[in-house]
Amino acid sequence: AQTVTQSQPEMSVQEAETVTLSCTYDTSENNYYLFWYKQPPSRQMILVIRQEAYKQQNATENRFSVNFQKAAKSFSLKISDSQLGDTAMYFCAFMNDYKLSFGAGTTVTVRA
């Protein structure tokens, strides 16, 4: 079974600064997908970014980028130029065929 570990329960960042969230996973598969989801206080699940394991290039979506280290099974999320609206819980997720396995989440608070 795949496991996803997010070792940082909470992170705080000053507005306009950069914050990096860590995620590691365990799998014996070679082809898979990784995702970061944002869950604001409304509790809706919003896809932030995804990475295909067969791609070496790190995915980027505007202010969000990942550092994907396949050998280390690491998939960190960097939020640049943090905004107050980025305050949310962030979940790392690993794709396994029909389902996603989620990490425990990291609460990010952006301070004004």
Next chain:
Amino acid sequence: EPEVTQTPSHQVTQMGQEVILRCVPISNHLYFYWYRQILGQKVEFLVSFYNNEISEKSEIFDDQFSVERPDGSNFTLKIRSTKLEDSAMYFCASSLDRVGNGGWLFFGSGTQLSVL
């Protein structure tokens, strides 16, 4: 922009009662899912559904749970006899292709189920 719609947003029920949570997936999607999140915990996979049958289910999805796509547009999750520990946010999701083939998973905004 197409979206996954869930109703109701909040559901309160008495322990032992049956509940049905409803979802309307994105219209051309073929794969459907239910996830749940107990308050303060991680999001957990319950079940996936394709071609009118369950593709995969987790240990949580026991005989008390069932899913159905009754009319080609709705996708429902039924809990036969609710327990206190079923209290959670239930998320419906859909994708055009299997997640394993890179299908994007789109989540609904959730139904908060409270069992009293």
